[in-house]
Amino acid sequence: MAQQPVTAGTAGPAPLVMEGIGKAGHAEGTQALAWLELQVERGEFLTLLGPSGAGKSVAIELVAGFLQPEAGRILIKGERQARLPPWRRDIGLVLEQPDLFPEMDVLSNAAFPLEARGMGRAEREERAAAMLERWGIPPALARLRPAALSPARQMRVAMARATVHAPALLLLDDPFRALDGAERESLAADLARLRQALGWTVLHAARDPVLASVLSDRMVVLQGGRAHQTGTPQALYENPADPVVAALTGPCNRLPGRVLSVEDGVCLVRLDCGLEATGLPVTGPEGSPVPGANCTLVIRPEHVAVAPLPPAAMGEDAVAARLIEARFAGGEVRLRLAIGEGGELVAHRPTGLPLPQPGEEASIAWNLSAARVHRDPA
Numbered sequence: 001m002a003q004q005p006v007t008a009g010t011a012g013p014a015p016l017v018m019e020g021i022g023k024a025g026h027a028e029g030t031q032a033l034a035w036l037e038l039q040v041e042r043g044e045f046l047t048l049l050g051p052s053g054a055g056k057s058v059a060i061e062l063v064a065g066f067l068q069p070e071a072g073r074i075l076i077k078g079e080r081q082a083r084l085p086p087w088r089r090d091i092g093l094v095l096e097q098p099d100l101f102p103e104m105d106v107l108s109n110a111a112f113p114l115e116a117r118g119m120g121r122a123e124r125e126e127r128a129a130a131m132l133e134r135w136g137i138p139p140a141l142a143r144l145r146p147a148a149l150s151p152a153r154q155m156r157v158a159m160a161r162a163t164v165h166a167p168a169l170l171l172l173d174d175p176f177r178a179l180d181g182a183e184r185e186s187l188a189a190d191l192a193r194l195r196q197a198l199g200w201t202v203l204h205a206a207r208d209p210v211l212a213s214v215l216s217d218r219m220v221v222l223q224g225g226r227a228h229q230t231g232t233p234q235a236l237y238e239n240p241a242d243p244v245v246a247a248l249t250g251p252c253n254r255l256p257g258r259v260l261s262v263e264d265g266v267c268l269v270r271l272d273c274g275l276e277a278t279g280l281p282v283t284g285p286e287g288s289p290v291p292g293a294n295c296t297l298v299i300r301p302e303h304v305a306v307a308p309l310p311p312a313a314m315g316e317d318a319v320a321a322r323l324i325e326a327r328f329a330g331g332e333v334r335l336r337l338a339i340g341e342g343g344e345l346v347a348h349r350p351t352g353l354p355l356p357q358p359g360e361e362a363s364i365a366w367n368l369s370a371a372r373v374h375r376d377p378a
């Protein structure tokens with residue numbers, strides 16, 4: 001009898017639901033995950049973003065079935081997974097290392113999930129060869145052992161193996177981390193293109209916010225084993241819930257200060273370095289600044305303009321600054337500036353603009369409407 005085509009489904013329950021997941025950590029009394037709740041929708045690319053030790057890998061391993069939660073439940077396409085071993089789950093999995101079977105050739109590696117599901121040799125090899133080609137592995141490499149391939153190509157074979165059977169859920173535990181810049185960009189571009197074309201649903205764990213933002217529909221910032229903030233990459237970048245999320249989602253300046261007044265949705269802050277910043281928008285009820293509260297002003301480096309001019313020549317709201325250092329970084333220059341008394345700020349400016357020299361008089365003009373003020377925790 002002809003095999004059913006292996007394609008992603010189009011209807012039914014969410015590919016992944018994690019409900020109230022708790023998992024004890026290695027150390028006594030610690031929680032690797034504490035009440036993690038999330039749902040990945042069909043065709044969605046969701047990234048768990050967080051620092052080392054946030055619980056990203058534990059979350060992936062729980063979904064894969066290598067670990068069991070002490071609390072909560074995991075459903076894949078509405079089906080409870082508690083009693084299912086990893087090989088019975090409707091998933092594909094790629095870890096930081098390709099972990100290919102060293103004794104099998106490239107084609108057999110990529111065909112393995114189809115073989116495990118009972119598909120005949122000719123058909124599974126045809127499908128695996130097609131998936132390898134989609135991932136940029138030409139037929140000429142099919143009969144080689146994985147060790148004969150570069151690490152980047154091995155990762156592509158691992159991607160083909162994880163997707164050849166069109167799993168309900170593709171689990172990626174930071175497969176980009178060990179790759180160099182160009183390989184990483186190229187693999188990410190292929191992943192973005194293929195998952196769009198083939199409708200894959202992806203749960204991805206990452207530390208690099210830029211790569212995660214490019215790939216993801218939504219991101220969950222994991223901190224201390226909990227979902228700290230969830231949103232689109234842009235929403236998290238522009239409106240982080242607190243300075244911690246701000247720092248995890250991209251470069252930012254975090255300037256300590258005190259709220260002087262709050263009126264009509266904007267506040268005035270006196271920074272610890274002596275400068276006053278006014279016109280700062282008050283966002284969200286959580287951590288909203290109140291007069292007298294200690295706070296942190298968060299501003300991204302691209303919202304700080306720098307010029308080799310005295311403040312009076314730069315504009316009304318310009319602030320005197322002194323350049324500490326400037327570093328060329330491709331399309332931008334990264335500047336470190338001293339402001340006020342003991343304050344420091346990083347600015348990223350497009351290359352080609354006139355910039356001050358180290359030690360020279362300069363000014364900054366910051367776009368405070370793009371800054372955020374967060375009340376410090378009590």
Ligand SMILES: Nc1ncnc2c1ncn2[C@@H]1O[C@H](COP(=O)(O)OP(=O)(O)OP(=O)(O)O)[C@@H](O)[C@H]1O
Pocket residue numbers: 023024025026027031032033050051052053054055056057058059067207
């Ligand atoms: N199998 C396990 N059982 C219980 N706790 C674990 C297990 N593996 C890791 N942990 C603990 O869970 C916490 C989260 O670890 P995890 O490896 O998930 O972090 P991570 O966010 O993936 O970090 P990284 O980015 O460094 O990979 C750590 O405190 C770790 O010691």
